[in-house]
Amino acid sequence: MTAVEPQLPVDDAPGDAVSAGTTATTAKAGRSRVPWRFLGGRAAFYLFTLWAAITINFFLPRFMKGDAVDQYLARNRNVSPEAAEALRALLGIDTDKSMWQQYLDYWALLLRGDLGVSLLHGLRPVSEVISQALPWTVGLVGFATIISFLIGTIGGAIVGWRRGSRADVLIPITTFLSTIPYFWLGLLAIAVFSVNLKWFPIGKAYGVGMSPEFTPEFIGQVIHHGTLPAVTIIIASLGGWMLGMRNMMLTVLDEDYITVAQAKGMPNSRVLWRYAARNAVLPQIQSFALSIGFIVGGTIVMEMVFSYPGVGKLLLDATNAKDYALMQGVFLVITLSVLIANVLADVAYAFLDPRTRQTEA
Known part of the structure; x- marks a missing residue:
């Protein structure tokens, strides 16, 4: 991918790109135009994607053999046939209705914000069940993903800038750690730091007997229980961020505008962060947006290994x-989170990448 050549600041490059000594195209003076055509096209694409995802979300579970009522009847054989049919009607899988009618009813419920009730959780509203599990996943996986992205991106930029130095040893080390199966890495961390050293608890989100409340004691319990799984996630995902940023830095550093900036005597720190890293980070933004979107889905393996409550384990159950x-x-929550994250990434691209703004013109 060809790096985006940033416009030099006014004091460094008054005039066009040739007078500034770069190969950049001449930038138009004045305020940057908002790429409405680009944003509108992306919005239409995401609306279609949302419709397709919801449609697949409706039909896919119904292709599975059996349903929730069958599972319930297998555990409770004293339920009458009338009660079973009432349960199916309540869950939106009434056999008296065609699949098309069920699909229309599903959309009608969604538009009213009704996700139905969960038979697994005693006919509690699905939105209530998800809202209780969602903060645990977002808090743990979200924090770990952001920290991993920041450390990997900054570290990759520094390693790429100092190519050929001893810092290059970080790349194979972090890449090797990323290739280790996550469940094995989690079990190893539990064996070393929980069982042997007893620094951290084996699992759960907080101690036994504690009730969720906003107190210093409870917050300390959450941090103590979440440290080990969070560090495990960071270690497992750090290699990808660092390797990707380092490779993009090697490409960007060969561009003419980097050579010109160095020839003009700019400080290395300014060239690194304002010109090289600023361009190299663009591909990372899209990957980060996808990672942020999938945070809501959680890490099922992590939640199973550490017995951590969250959306991943909820989906598995x-x-x-x-x-x-x-x-x-x-x-639906996972789909919406991924789409929103991609929309935000596209908006960021539209304002950070001049080529994207030129698509509207």
Whole structure:
């Protein structure tokens, strides 16, 4: 990918690109135009994607053998056939209605903000069940993803800038750690730091007997229980961020505008962060947006290994129980989070990348 050549500041490059000594195209004076055509096209694309995802979300669970009521009847054989049919009607899988009618009813409920009820959780509203699990996943996986992105991106930029130095040893080390199966890395961390050293608890989100409340004691328990899984996530994902940023830095450093900036006597720190890293980070933005979107889905393996409550384990339990409403609710939240993250990434691209702004012109 060809790096985006940033416009030099006014005091460094008054005039066109040739007088500034770069190969950049001449920038138009004045305020940058908002790329409405680009943003409108992306909005239409994401609306279509949302419709397709919701449609697949509706039909896919119904292709599975059995349903949540069958699972419930297998555990409770004293339920009458009338009660079973009432449960199916309540869950939106009434056999008296065609699949098309069920699909229309599903859309009608969604437009009213009703995700249905979860049979697995005693007919509690799906939105309530998800809202209780969502903060745990977003808090843990979100924090770990952001920290991993920042450390990997900054570290990759420095390693790329100092190419050929001893800092290059960080790349194979972090890449090797990223290739280790996550569940094995988590079990190893538990064996070393929880069982042997007893520095951290084995699992759960907080201590036994504690009730969730906004107090210093409870917050300390959450941090103590979440440190080990968070560090494990950071270690497992750090290599990808660092390697990607380092490779983009090597490409950007060969561009003419970097050579010109250095020839003009600019400080290395300014060339590194204002010109080289600023261009090299653009591909990282899209990957980071996808990672932010998938945070809502959580890391099922992490939540299973550390017995951590979250959306990932919730989805696994709903799948095993064939709880259609809960499955659809979790998938919908994950889909929306991924789409919103990509929209934000596209908006960031539109204002950071001049070539994107030129698509409207």
